[in-house]
Amino acid sequence: MNKNELYRDIPKVDVLLESEAVAGLIGQYGRSLVMEAIREQTERLRRFIRETEDETAARAELAGLTRSIAAYLKTLRQPRVRKVINGTGTILHTNLGRAPISRDQAQKLAEIVTGYSNLEYDLEGACRGERYAHFEGLLCRLTGAEAAMVVNNNAAAVLLTLSTLARGGEVIVSRGELVEIGGKFRIPDVCQQSGAALREVGTTNKTHFSDYQQALTDETKAILKVHTSNYRIVGFTESVDASELAGLAHERGLPMIEDLGSGVLVDLEKYGLTHEPTVQESIRAGIDVVCFSGDKLLGGPQAGIIVGRKEYIQRMKRHPLTRALRVDKFTVTALELVLLEYLDPDRVARNIPALRMLSETEQSIRERAERLRELLKQSCHSADIDLRPCQSQVGGGSLPMERLPSCGVSIWPWAMSTQALERRMLDMPVPIVPRVADDHILLDMRTVDSEDLPVIAEMLGEVLG
Numbered sequence: 001m002n003k004n005e006l007y008r009d010i011p012k013v014d015v016l017l018e019s020e021a022v023a024g025l026i027g028q029y030g031r032s033l034v035m036e037a038i039r040e041q042t043e044r045l046r047r048f049i050r051e052t053e054d055e056t057a058a059r060a061e062l063a064g065l066t067r068s069i070a071a072y073l074k075t076l077r078q079p080r081v082r083k084v085i086n087g088t089g090t091i092l093h094t095n096l097g098r099a100p101i102s103r104d105q106a107q108k109l110a111e112i113v114t115g116y117s118n119l120e121y122d123l124e125g126a127c128r129g130e131r132y133a134h135f136e137g138l139l140c141r142l143t144g145a146e147a148a149m150v151v152n153n154n155a156a157a158v159l160l161t162l163s164t165l166a167r168g169g170e171v172i173v174s175r176g177e178l179v180e181i182g183g184k185f186r187i188p189d190v191c192q193q194s195g196a197a198l199r200e201v202g203t204t205n206k207t208h209f210s211d212y213q214q215a216l217t218d219e220t221k222a223i224l225k226v227h228t229s230n231y232r233i234v235g236f237t238e239s240v241d242a243s244e245l246a247g248l249a250h251e252r253g254l255p256m257i258e259d260l261g262s263g264v265l266v267d268l269e270k271y272g273l274t275h276e277p278t279v280q281e282s283i284r285a286g287i288d289v290v291c292f293s294g295d296k297l298l299g300g301p302q303a304g305i306i307v308g309r310k311e312y313i314q315r316m317k318r319h320p321l322t323r324a325l326r327v328d329k330f331t332v333t334a335l336e337l338v339l340l341e342y343l344d345p346d347r348v349a350r351n352i353p354a355l356r357m358l359s360e361t362e363q364s365i366r367e368r369a370e371r372l373r374e375l376l377k378q379s380c381h382s383a384d385i386d387l388r389p390c391q392s393q394v395g396g397g398s399l400p401m402e403r404l405p406s407c408g409v410s411i412w413p414w415a416m417s418t419q420a421l422e423r424r425m426l427d428m429p430v431p432i433v434p435r436v437a438d439d440h441i442l443l444d445m446r447t448v449d450s451e452d453l454p455v456i457a458e459m460l461g462e463v464l465g
């Protein structure tokens with residue numbers, strides 16, 4: 001093959017720029033990006049010619065130059081964070097962004113963040129305000145606490161609480177509650193980071209009231225209880241009630257702190273789930289500071305919510321770390337909107353997506369599965385499509401033992417492996433993240449929105465048509 005001739009046939013930059021196709025790209029992406037794409041793609045083409053001995057392939061690459069320039073630009077301008085369809089059935093999937101907010105909430109959020117807002121402005125007093133003021137009253141009303149504030153996430157909430165209340169002293173924690181959650185949040189490490197020394201008491205399975213009593217010294221600054229949100233110790237076990245510990249702490253004038261992890265505001269038993277300790281119960285038990293996540297079972301944006309006694313919360317608001325951990329207008333706005341939904345306990349499960357998915361009946365999920373199966377039967381002619389009973393998980397390190405009966409759509413492709421189909425699904429315009437179970441692709445319909453059914457059928461039809 002004559003490589004020199006091929007090199008000569010690569011169009012010059014100015015020729016490319018004058019072509020109609022490339023001129024169209026300039027209108028769409030701007031001149032400097034188009035120049036970059038031309039440079040990159042002609043360089044890639046030269047390399048290809050240098051390394052190949054296949055003239056037909058080289059000619060094909062040459063003919064496709066404008067197309068590869070367009071593809072380069074398209075990839076470059078496509079946001080990397082994208083909508084995906086969650087077919088895993090895990091409701092609070094940390095890798096998939098945990099709790100979604102509703103469309104209605106998102107629309108209200110868009111109105112606020114596309115302009116200015118009174119984020120830190122007190123409209124009544126016409127002066128500087130506090131960003132926590134927007135939902136402090138609401139959080140107090142919902143939880144029964146005296147005061148509230150919010151930081152970046154619950155890890156930050158625990159760090160700030162211990163830094164403010166226990167730095168330079170000891171904090172007592174049961175050995176059964178030295179939790180690690182995903183992303184390397186570990187109670188001993190957070191404690192160390194806060195400048196408080198961890199005083200472990202009891203054993204992995206049993207901690208008694210007397211263990212706490214005996215550990216109290218002049219160095220003690222607080223007692224901490226951690227909800228073992230992502231594991232359970234079962235069998236020969238014992239732990240001490242938060243209210244008893246609060247009594248012990250208060251005898252010594254110490255704060256009683258609780259890291260609740262997920263922090264629910266509604267009794268999940270209402271929806272047939274295992275009881276998960278609520279924030280209200282902790283406040284009623286006399287806990288002075290309770291912290292929990294905004295994007296776990298609460299169903300809101302990522303946030304760390306701290307509620308409790310005014311004197312302690314006031315000290316936290318003034319702590320220098322607070323500025324570094326503070327929430328922005330997106331979080332403040334979305335959190336207030338989500339909290340407002342809790343004012344109506346009868347409708348909260350309908351208006352907060354995470355709670356809606358959590359409380360949806362198997363029957364209702366099955367109806368959605370049947371609809372998808374019918375759509376898939378029309379678009380996919382080279383796969384077995386069936387309904388399968390399955391079990392969903394809560395996720396987000398909450399209710400680890402809970403399995404929710406659900407219904408899935410299983411797909412068994414005839415002409416490719418399940419792994420290959422999974423790969424294709426992840427590469428789709430709207431990627432679908434499925435579950436792979438005994439050589440089937442399974443879409444657990446609990447976490448799939450009915451609005452997405454037509455697009456799922458269309459995209460799968462292109463692969464399995």
Ligand SMILES: *Cc1c(COP(=O)(O)O)cnc(C)c1O
Pocket residue numbers: 153154155156158179181185226227228229230259260261262292293294295303304396397
């Ligand atoms: C999830 C969790 C955290 C961390 O919360 P994030 O909001 O993810 O930072 C801390 N403590 C417990 C017990 C948890 O379950």
